[in-house]
Amino acid sequence: MSSTARDRIFARLHAARTTVSPYVPQGGTWQAPMLDKAQRIELLKKRMETVRSEVHVLPEAEWPAKLAELLKAREATTLTYGHDAWFGGTLRSKIKGKGMPKLVPYGENVEAFRDELFGIDVGITSTLGGIAENGTLIVWPTPQEPRLLSLVPTVHVALLKADTIYSTLAEAMREMRWAENMPTNALLISGPSKTADIEMTLAFGVHGPKELIVLVLE
Template sequence: MSSRARILQRLRDRTDGALVPPESDFSVMTGRGWGVQERLERFERLISSVHAEVIHTRQASWTETLAEVLTAKAVRRLALGHEHPVPAEARAALHEHEVDLVDANRDIEAWQREQFETVDAGLTSTGGAIAETGSLWLWPTPDEPRLTSLVPPLHIAVLDAETIEDTFFDVVEAHEWSQGMPTNALLISGPSKTADIEQTLAYGVHGPRELVVLIRHREEST
């Protein structure tokens, strides 16, 4: 019997009954009561404070805004998926644009060097955002693997304004994460950053040096 099996067996053979999780009070983690506009303003203020760039756009014309960003940032090679509506719409809109659309839904071993050395930016959808911390949350899939947002020097994330929620607890509850967690759920609060022993914060040391958040608004909310 392995060490793991022995430990689990000892837990099953407890003589004082089954383990019962204690009751927990989660009220401090939720119940902020912010409205849609306040959530949006808090999110933008906090994520902008850590060097992310926020650009507002309309749902119907967001790909035009994306094209402008790619031109302004001199992006020549953009990694993105195929199946999710965000990369699918981007591909349809950019097919005549002067940018090479790089397939992200490939085995990493097949294009690792390419991804680390020649891709200028990665485009991803988002599951939503958290107003309290100014964070995006992403649920990676084979179509939009996590390295698309973690490796290229520029990460462009597309966020729908109505998907911003108050707290991380509210996200977990609303989307029933307890019923099926992904292998990786990513929380992104700005471009990559690190601090040395003197607590001096540096940006862009590893991973994306820039984060651009395209916030899409429905026509009636703009």
């Protein structure tokens, strides 16, 4: 049935070409501004803070201490992460002891991990880059760092290397060669989960993270 539906649909679509002129107006006139590195960091921070993300710009070596401080303030009891992520070893060596959450690597398939995952306080992920134009993180989950790390825990912490912040989405797509190697799931994340469905009143954390904390590493 489906294949005949397909044939009939395509027959109509092809026929439509004979009745309508193929004129199409020209596009390609708009581009968001290109910025230098300092401007990119500044704009990304500003844009992300506008939608209530917490952004800290700091030297790369300092992120574990900053993370520990943030976790302590939140009294987080569990933290999930990708065991083989680039920061996994550092995380294991620095985030431990009194007042630190239990580290729970996302090491199994979601079917086995799901119930535990839905109870975890914090998820931490790497990012492939950022976009200054609209205050966005580029997150391509991998076998090492699965998709739900950035969605299910109450707080999402993202590590962003300052060198990987692009000016615009178009630039990021071009430079990262999205068209040639789209992953299973490419995500652009621009803040904590939010809604304004009741009386247009903005509220955060309706389904996903209530907080997004971005550590920009210089």
